Amino acid sequence: MGHTGIAAMRGETRLSHQVHDIICNNLSTIAVDTLCAQLAMSESTLRRKLKEEGSSVREIKNRARLGMGLHLLQTTRDSISAISDRCGYQSQSRFTQRFKDHFGLTPTELRKTIGD
Template sequence: MQSKQITRGMVRASKPQTLRQVSCLQATLMRVRSGEKHFWINERAHVARADHLIMAPAGLTLNVHNLPDAHGYSCEVLVLDADLLQQFRLQYAEQVLALLAHPPQLFSPIQGTMRQLWDELFAAVTRSESEPLLRHRAQGLLLALALAGLGGVLFADRETGVADRLRQTMLLQPGRDWRLAELAHQFFMGESTLRRKLDQEGHSFRKILDQVRLNTALGLLQSTQLPIGEIARQCGYASHSRFSQRFQKQFGIKPMQLRATHP
């Protein structure tokens, strides 16, 4: 069982993986352990190599190419929820303010104290350490990043709209049969009002639901050995073939093809 505020994953590949339009639904830290991660944001290319740390803010969408070396491709992933970042922002307001004055940086080599704190946090989440201790460890890592002038992209101000609130709610149960009327009731507004607000933000209920389900499925495919049919079921798809079609349309690769790249 993983922390409510911190989840971990390990992505491995023995063959190259190419994925398009991958969405970071929550703030995500990725440490490449072997191979290279090539990623494109707004058509600008970046390359993160072994022992580089990628800092992806919630809402970031990128195209990805994971390239194995002689030892394969492996990448450790830590996902931090919005509450944890807000707690850090309040507790270390001075450091966050100074951090935001630095030019934004999406990735950097990880070394020294940062590497040690990462290893300790990743191991602690793996062994399901208590929530308060995990939160303390995570804040220590964030503070080390901040003192090095890194991680500002995680704290950059962005308006939290209705679409983001929907995503965070759906993430709790991606396989649930979500209904717009039910969510409108949770947000204390009428269904037509919620639909209008989503439209004003350029989103739709169905697209948000698919985004949450498919990106959750992607994470499970890359970091677990669960059967593809079980992943589809957990993410709300009763039909294996429909899930496969939606997945390929979103990421440009079929679930079975992605699974075949695993060692």
Template sequence: MKRSIISKDGVGIAATVIQKRELYLSRVITDLPTLVFVKKGIKSLKQNDLELDIKSGEAVAIAGGQAFDVINRPDAGEFEAAWIAFHPNVIQNYNSNLQTLKDIETAFIFSNITSGFSDAFRLATESITTDKIISDQVAIHRATEILIWLGEYGRKFKVPSPENTSKKVRSFLSSNPGKDWSALEIADRLEMSEATLRRRLSSELSSFSEILIDVRMSLALSLLQATDRSIGEIAREAGYDSASRFAVRFRDRFGYSPTMLRREASRDRNGTILDRVRT
């Protein structure tokens, strides 16, 4: 069976990550609010002084825009986790009538998961990935049910909103990581001069090139972990005509070559497609 990352417009993105041995990945950024359901092994997240271990049968809700160091620890030779990233509109619609639930600022673990949650997660995932005809209304309803389960624990996702220039730039670049972006084009979209853009990014300890590389490497990491696409295809999807240059960038960012990560993450090699959610 093909492994893939699939999105449904206005609903979200779904995928499964599989690893065969423990790997440490630094500063993995979650752009959209995401719920990860660990099925085998342990997922460890670290952000400054915050350290979380999510065990098999538990789930973690991660706020959008968070960066964690991640270790996926296999059990009996395999780690497996499924995730859903929620479209902002789904969260906005669910939150519109809620006042009592506490916002998830970074991440929140919930355990003692019942079969009801497992069934809801399966249906929400299928509503995004299925080839069957499911209306947008039904798909949104199923994704919203996951948010309702989260609400049973007294928590809710905040609606994603770019708060600074770096996040706004990242949002534009994430819409099409493989595009030949320029700082001038992004500055035009933000209705400012290129000099102003670079000055604001510098004040936030960032730069256009750093954000572009990170967005592309984040896409590549997801594709390597959750799909069976070839490394050459992934390099092109991430905006690199040269697979060797892509490999150097990836190793510099995560400390592993794409080949090593793929060897630990894949079962089959049948090829897949990636469809992006449009925000």
């Protein structure tokens, strides 16, 4: 891979970060067409570029939502239900399962480790 390939990879990484930032600012409402409009590119181009980078819109969205959930669990006393809503999950049980799959413990178990 020459310098062109490396530069392209850097651009794709920046795209991934841009996608992550947009999703973080619109966790519960972002749609792919809105994301594409903000990035000024077609859906097929966005998906292709993220795939080349080894990522996807869904993966970035899941990571952003779980990251926000982790942050809120650590920094607020909000209920787990309220946090799951703020992170765009349709149910607390789905949030709990995805959180456990990603972090290895449930939101309740995490809260117990934080202490007061």
